[in-house]
Amino acid sequence: MLRENEIQFIQENLHRDPVAIALEAAKYPDLDVPRLVGQIKARQKLKDKMPQWVANERVFFPPALALEQSSSEDTAHFKASLLHGKVVDLTGGMGLDSYAFAQTGCDVEYIERQEELAKITAYNHSVLKAGKIQHHTGDSLNWLSESAELFDFLYVDPARRDGAGNKVVLLQDCEPNALELIPYINNKTSLLIKTSPLLDLDRAIKELQGVKKIYIVCVKNEVKELLFLKTSQSSEDPTIEVIELSQADSLLFKGKKSIESASICDFCPVSNYLYEPHAGVLKAGFFKSVGKGLQKIAPNTHLYTSMELHTNFAGRTFEVLAEGPLEKKWIKMVLPAGKANISTRNFPIKADEIRKKFQLKDGGELTLFAFRDQANKNKVVLAKKIS
Secondary structure: OOOHHHHHHHHHOOOOOHHHHHHOHHHOOOOOHHHHHHHHHHHHHHOOOOHHHHHOOOOOOOOHHHHHOOOOHHHHHHHHOOOOOEEEEOOOOOOHHHHHHHHOOOEEEEEEOOHHHHHHHHHHHHHOOOOOEEEEEOOHHHHHHHOOOOOOEEEEOOEOEOOOOOEOOOHHHOEOOHHHHHHHOOOOOEEEEEEOOOOOHHHHHHHOOOEOEEEEEEEOOEEEEEEEEEOOOOEOOOEEEEEEOOOOOOEEEEEOHHHHHHOOOOEOOOOOEEEEEOHHHHHHOOOOHHHOOOEEEEOOEEEEEEOOOOOOOOEEEEEEEEEEOOOHHHHHHHOOOOEOEEEEEOOOOOHHHHHHHHOOEOOOOEEEEEEEOOOOOEEEEEEEEOO
16 A cells, blocks of 8 residues: 555655645655645544554555544444454444454454445555454445344444435434344344434434443543444343543443433532533433432533532532622632633523633633523632542
């Protein structure tokens, strides 16, 4: 895929502006500079997402669209921890997930309908010494229907763009349609589906006729992907696990919708400590159960408070320093340096608008919380992060 002089060119220009490199193409008549600029762009963009692949000088990155939906190395390795035995990756793509599966000892069948992308992936897997992966080109559902082999896991990461290139979210709108894989599930074979973080959990559970478990996979308080594990023991009330991969113990919180529905939450004004739930917890809809032992600010304001400090909260914990109105005089009094993070919850004004209106710089150890209380009145609290 890459000649020695091409590898050398990429490495020598890896930290330069790709646009500037492209403008110098005439200096290198023996090189396909636009092609190599594409490789440099990919390596610059993916250095944090795929460090192991980027570190290998011989890896060749496919076109940008194939990179768009790819897992990160961290999320791929987490998925690999859920699988075992014989696995078929029905949406092979650039092959990062297949690579992670093989690295944990799985026997992997990789299927990709785009011939050129499949060739690139097979080359990269060889360069990376991926493990036991068989590469196939074609329609994955046709391939599966014609296969006589029983697999331990089917894995699918459906393309989230339609024929016109528009982004889609619903399972039946993605390609392939994961719902068509349900008949293949039995006592031997399970199905793991990766979806957009925007997918509605309740709707997906219903469409999939129940699942065994849902994983909300996050990195640094950002939801990266949703995983639906469907087995022959699936349920309409599955366990939902919030995974935070930036922590040593990645299991941040778990629960069920039935437990959430039965939970009771007390409400009260802001006290000495303020708690902001993790983004994954909010995605799970655990608005009451996450606040066990705490009081909530208001039904639609997902902030919690307590007089005494509670540790091990699934989110961020703050000490309340001051409470006042969203007025210039008060803001200047409590923030003389004019610098703070801003977080809004159930508030009519967005954080960026508040920052602009009061000319506040971003950052620092203080956070300005703007929210509505139980009486539906606007409140502002200044707080300092504890954890």
